[in-house]
Amino acid sequence: MNWDNLFSQRVTKTADETVVKILKLSEQPDVISLAGGLPDPSIFMVDEFKEIADAVMTDSGTKALGYGAIAGLTSFREALVRETIRMGRPTNLDEVMVTTGGLAAIDLISKVLVDPGDVVIVGAPTFTAALHVFRSYEAEMVGIPLDEEGINPDLLEDALKDIEKRGKRAKFIYAIPSFQNPMGVTIPESRRRKIVKIASKYGVPILEDTAYRQIRFEGDAPPMMAEMDTDNVILVSTLSKTLNPGLRLGWVAAQKKLIDALVVAKQGQDQCSSTIGQLVAEQLLDKGFMQKQTVAAIDVYRKKRDAMVSALEKYMPEGVTWTYPNGGFFIWLTFPERIDTLKELDNAVAIEKVAYVPGSAFHFDREMKNSLRLCYSYVSEQKIDEGIKRLSAFFKKLMERNY
Amino acid sequence: MNWDNLFSQRVTKTADETVVKILKLSEQPDVISLAGGLPDPSIFMVDEFKEIADAVMTDSGTKALGYGAIAGLTSFREALVRETIRMGRPTNLDEVMVTTGGLAAIDLISKVLVDPGDVVIVGAPTFTAALHVFRSYEAEMVGIPLDEEGINPDLLEDALKDIEKRGKRAKFIYAIPSFQNPMGVTIPESRRRKIVKIASKYGVPILEDTAYRQIRFEGDAPPMMAEMDTDNVILVSTLSKTLNPGLRLGWVAAQKKLIDALVVAKQGQDQCSSTIGQLVAEQLLDKGFMQKQTVAAIDVYRKKRDAMVSALEKYMPEGVTWTYPNGGFFIWLTFPERIDTLKELDNAVAIEKVAYVPGSAFHFDREMKNSLRLCYSYVSEQKIDEGIKRLSAFFKKLMERNY
Numbered sequence: 001m002n003w004d005n006l007f008s009q010r011v012t013k014t015a016d017e018t019v020v021k022i023l024k025l026s027e028q029p030d031v032i033s034l035a036g037g038l039p040d041p042s043i044f045m046v047d048e049f050k051e052i053a054d055a056v057m058t059d060s061g062t063k064a065l066g067y068g069a070i071a072g073l074t075s076f077r078e079a080l081v082r083e084t085i086r087m088g089r090p091t092n093l094d095e096v097m098v099t100t101g102g103l104a105a106i107d108l109i110s111k112v113l114v115d116p117g118d119v120v121i122v123g124a125p126t127f128t129a130a131l132h133v134f135r136s137y138e139a140e141m142v143g144i145p146l147d148e149e150g151i152n153p154d155l156l157e158d159a160l161k162d163i164e165k166r167g168k169r170a171k172f173i174y175a176i177p178s179f180q181n182p183m184g185v186t187i188p189e190s191r192r193r194k195i196v197k198i199a200s201k202y203g204v205p206i207l208e209d210t211a212y213r214q215i216r217f218e219g220d221a222p223p224m225m226a227e228m229d230t231d232n233v234i235l236v237s238t239l240s241k242t243l244n245p246g247l248r249l250g251w252v253a254a255q256k257k258l259i260d261a262l263v264v265a266k267q268g269q270d271q272c273s274s275t276i277g278q279l280v281a282e283q284l285l286d287k288g289f290m291q292k293q294t295v296a297a298i299d300v301y302r303k304k305r306d307a308m309v310s311a312l313e314k315y316m317p318e319g320v321t322w323t324y325p326n327g328g329f330f331i332w333l334t335f336p337e338r339i340d341t342l343k344e345l346d347n348a349v350a351i352e353k354v355a356y357v358p359g360s361a362f363h364f365d366r367e368m369k370n371s372l373r374l375c376y377s378y379v380s381e382q383k384i385d386e387g388i389k390r391l392s393a394f395f396k397k398l399m400e401r402n403y
Numbered sequence: 404m405n406w407d408n409l410f411s412q413r414v415t416k417t418a419d420e421t422v423v424k425i426l427k428l429s430e431q432p433d434v435i436s437l438a439g440g441l442p443d444p445s446i447f448m449v450d451e452f453k454e455i456a457d458a459v460m461t462d463s464g465t466k467a468l469g470y471g472a473i474a475g476l477t478s479f480r481e482a483l484v485r486e487t488i489r490m491g492r493p494t495n496l497d498e499v500m501v502t503t504g505g506l507a508a509i510d511l512i513s514k515v516l517v518d519p520g521d522v523v524i525v526g527a528p529t530f531t532a533a534l535h536v537f538r539s540y541e542a543e544m545v546g547i548p549l550d551e552e553g554i555n556p557d558l559l560e561d562a563l564k565d566i567e568k569r570g571k572r573a574k575f576i577y578a579i580p581s582f583q584n585p586m587g588v589t590i591p592e593s594r595r596r597k598i599v600k601i602a603s604k605y606g607v608p609i610l611e612d613t614a615y616r617q618i619r620f621e622g623d624a625p626p627m628m629a630e631m632d633t634d635n636v637i638l639v640s641t642l643s644k645t646l647n648p649g650l651r652l653g654w655v656a657a658q659k660k661l662i663d664a665l666v667v668a669k670q671g672q673d674q675c676s677s678t679i680g681q682l683v684a685e686q687l688l689d690k691g692f693m694q695k696q697t698v699a700a701i702d703v704y705r706k707k708r709d710a711m712v713s714a715l716e717k718y719m720p721e722g723v724t725w726t727y728p729n730g731g732f733f734i735w736l737t738f739p740e741r742i743d744t745l746k747e748l749d750n751a752v753a754i755e756k757v758a759y760v761p762g763s764a765f766h767f768d769r770e771m772k773n774s775l776r777l778c779y780s781y782v783s784e785q786k787i788d789e790g791i792k793r794l795s796a797f798f799k800k801l802m803e804r805n806y
Contacts, residue, residue, distance in 0.1 A: 001606070001608060001634050001635050001658060001661075002606075003658065003660045003661050003664065004660075005606075006516055006574060006608065007515055007516065007664060008514070008515060008516055008517055008518045008521075008540075008574075009518050010514065010515075010518075011515050011664055011667075011668070036470075038469065038470055039469070041465035041466070041468070041469050042465070044464065044465050044468040044469075046460060046464030046465060046468070049460065049464070049468065050457060050460040050461070050464065053456055053457075053460065054453060054456075054457060057449060057452065057453040057456065058453070061447065061449030061452070061453065062444035062445070062447050062449060063444070064649050065444070065447040065449065065452065065647035065648070065649035065650075066441065066442070066444050066447075066647070066648060066649055067439075067441055067643075067648045067649070068649075100503055100651070100673045101673050101674060103671070103672070103673055103674050104672065104673045107671065107672055107673075111411070111413065111539060112410055112411060112413075112414050113409055113410065113411055114411055115411045115412050115413075116519070118411075129670055129671060129674060132670050132671035133671040135671075136514060136668070136671045137411075171409060171411075203404070203405075203408075205404060205409065231404050232404050240470075244468035244469070245468070245469060245470045245675075245678075246467050246468035246469055246470070246471075246677060246678035246679045247468075247677060247679065248503070248651075248673060248675070248676065248677045255404060255406065257406045257407075258404075258406050261406065261410060261414055264414075265414070265539070267532055267535050268506070268510065268532060268535035268536040268538070268539045269506070269507065269510055269672075270503045270504050270506055270507045270510075270651060270673070271504060271506050271532060272648075272651070273651065274649060274650060274651045274677055274680060275648075275649035276649045276650065276680075277677060277679075277680070
C-alpha cells in the first residue's frame with residue numbers, strides 16, 4: 001500500500017517530527033535532557049495513590065472497570081466544580097466536563113469551533129502540541145509576539161482588527177496566561193482585564209489553558225481570565241502537572257451551550273475518560289492529597305528554577321538572554337539572530353550530550369530560530385548545573401566561531 | 404457569547420444527540436435498558452486487577468504516574484504484539500501503537516486519511532460512534548447494505564466502481580467482520596478473502612475493527628482479514644470487551660509507515676494513553692488473566708444470548724425478524740416498514756419501561772427506521788426475558804393498530 005497517496009492534507013501540515021526526534025535523542029543514557037516538559041517523578045505521592053486506588057477497587061471495583069458517562073462521572077465532575085471554584089471561576093455542574101488530559105480538551109474545542117481557514121490566535125511562541133492540534137484542523141494561525149508580560153493587548157487588538165479587515169473569522173484566542181509554555185512568562189492582572197475586554201468586544205472567545213497556574217513559586221496569582229468573564233472564556237485545565245500525567249485527566253469549564261457540544265464531540269473522540277482514573281483522582285482531590293502534593297512540588301521546582309537561573313548566570317556567554325519564571329517548568333533562551341537552534345540540536349546532543357527544544361517547535365510558522373526552551377522540572381539540580389554548563393560551552397564555541 | 408455563530412460545520416453534521424438521549428432515558432431505575440453496548444460488570448476480575456495494580460504501584464509507582472511514550476510503553480506494545488500474533492496477524496513492534504480505546508484509534512486513522520469529501524465505505528448499518536467520527540472529518544459515506552453474512556463482496560465492488568466512476572477517492576472500508584455492531588453478523592472466510600482481494604485491487608485499505616472477535620459462543624473463528632493481507636488491512640482492537648473499558652485502552656496493528664503517521668497525529672489527540680493503565684493491562688495479559696476472564700465471560704454472554712433469543716421466539720409477534728449472533732453483544736430486529744423505531748422510543752420507555760437503540764442511529768444517512776438494536780450483554784437473564792416481553796407487547800400493539 002502506498003500510504004503517501006492516501007494521507008490527508010492535514011498530515012502534510014502537521015508532519016513535524018521534531019518532538020518525536022528530540023524524545024528519542026534524549027533517551028540516550030549519557031545525554032542530559034532539558035527538553036521534555038515532564039514533572040519530577042519524585043513528587044508523586046505513590047503510597048497515597050496506591051492506598052486510594054486500593055480502596056476504590058474494594059468499594060467500587062466493578063464500577064471502576066466499566067464505561068462511564070461521556071461528560072465524566074458526576075461525582076468527579078462535582079470535585080472538579082469545587083476545584084474550579086477554588087481557582088476563582090464560579091461554576092456549576094452543567095459547565096464542567098472531563099477530558100483525557102488537557103490536550104484532548106484543546107482538540108475537542110478545536111473540533112467544535114474550527115473550520116479549515118478559520119483563524120486561531122496564538123502566542124508566538126506557544127505550546128507545540130496545541131499548534132499541532134490547530135494545524136490538524138487546518139486553522140490559519142495568527143501569532144501575537146509575546147514579551148516578558150505575555151500577550152500585549154494592543155498587539156492583540158491590532159491583529160483582531162486586521163483579521164476582521166481581511167474578512168476572516170477568528171474562532172478563539174489560545175492563551176496560557178500563567179508561566180506560559182514555553183516562555184515561562186505570566187500576564188499581569190491589568191493586561192488580563194484588557195485582553196478579556198478586547199476579546200469580548202470582537203466576539204472572539206479565549207481558550208485559557210491553566211496547566212501550570214498552580215505551580216507558583218512566589219508572589220500572588222492574578223485572577224484567571226475565566227474568572228473575569230465566565231461567558232467568553234473557556235477554561236481548560238489538567239491534573240497532569242499537579243497530580244500526575246499517568247492518569248490522563250483534564251477538564252473544561254465553560255458555558256453550558258459549549259459544554260453540550262463538546263460532550264457530543266467526545267462521542268467521536270474517546271467516548272469517555274478512564275473510569276478508574278476518575279474515581280481515584282476524585283478521592284485524591286477530596287482528601288486534599290493533590291493540594292498537599294502540589295505544595296511539596298512547588299518547593300522542589302523552585303529550587304530547580306533557582307539552580308537553572310544560577311547556572312545560566314554562571315556559564316552562559318554574553319549575548320544570550322533568558323526569561324525569569326515565577327512558576328511552572330520552563331525558561332526561554334534567546335541567542336543572537338545568526339544562531340539556528342534547530343540546526344544545532346544534533347551537534348549539541350552528539351558533542352556536548354545535552355538536549356533542548358528548539359524555539360521553532362513553538363512557533364506557528366516555525367520561526368524564532370535563535371531561541372530554545374529549557375525545562376528545569378524533570379532533572380536533578382546537579383544535572384541542571386552540568387546540563388547548563390554543557391549547553392553554555394556548546395553555544396559559546398558556536399558564537400565565537402566564524403559565523 | 405452566541406456559540407451557534409461560532410460552531411464549525413462539523414458540529415452541524417455530527418449533532419446527533421440520540422445516543423446521549425438514550426443513555427439518559429435508560430438511567431431511570433424502572434426502565435430495562437437493552438440499549439447501551441456495555442459488558443456485564445460481573446465478568447470483571449476485580450480482585451486480580453486490584454492485586455496487579457497494587458504490584459505495579461509497588462514496583463514502578465513513579466513510572467506508572469508519569470508520561471509515557473506517544474506510541475505506548477514498549478513493554479505493553481510487546482504484549483500487544485504477542486496478542487496480535489495470537490489473533491493471527493504476523494506483527495512486529497514497529498507495527499503496533501497503543502490508543503485510548505478503539506474509537507480513539509478510528510479517530511486517529513480518519514485524521515491521517517480523510518479529507519473533507521473523501522469517501523469512507525461503511526456497512527449499513529454500522530457502529531454509531533464510528534459514523535460520528537467519519538462525519539466529524541466530513542467524509543462522504545457510502546453504505547453497503549449488510550445481510551446475514553455481513554458485507555456482500557459483489558455489492559462492495561459495485562460501490563468501488565461507482566466511486567471511481569464519480570472521480571472520488573475512497574480512503575478506507577470500515578468493517579467489523581465478527582459479531583458486527585449492531586447486527587451481530589459475521590463475515591464467513593470465503594467472503595473475507597474476496598473482500599480483501601477487491602480492496603487490494605482498488606487500492607483501498609480496510610479498517611478491520613475486531614472489538615467483539617474474542618467473544619465467540621460456538622463454531623470456529625474465520626481468520627482476520629488483517630491476517631490475509633497485512634499490507635492493506637489496518638487492524639484496530641480494544642481491551643474494552645475482553646478485559647474492561649474502564650482503562651480506555653486499544654491498539655492499532657498496521658504497516659509501519661501508517662503507524663508512524665498515527666504516532667505523529669496522536670501528539671495532537673491525547674499525547675499518550677494512561678501509563679498506569681498500560682502497565683496494569685500488560686500484566687493482566689501476560690499472566691493470562693485476560694484470557695481467563697474472556698473464557699468465563701463467553702459462558703455468561705452465551706447464556707444471555709440464549710435467553711434473549713428464547714424470549715424473542717416466545718413473545719415477538721409475527722412479522723418481526725431478528726439476527727442470530729454466534730458471539731458479541733447484539734441482536735438486530737427488523738419490523739414491518741411502516742414502523743419508525745426512533746419515533747416510538749419515547750413511548751416504549753414511557754409506557755412499557757424498556758429502552759433500545761433505534762436502527763437509524765447506526766445508519767450513515769439515518770435510514771433503516773424500521774429496525775433496532777438489542778444488547779444482551781449487560782442486563783440479567785431475568786431482565787432480558789422481562790425486557791423482551793415488554794418490548795414485544797409494545798410493538799405488538801403498535802403493529803395491530805391502524806397504521
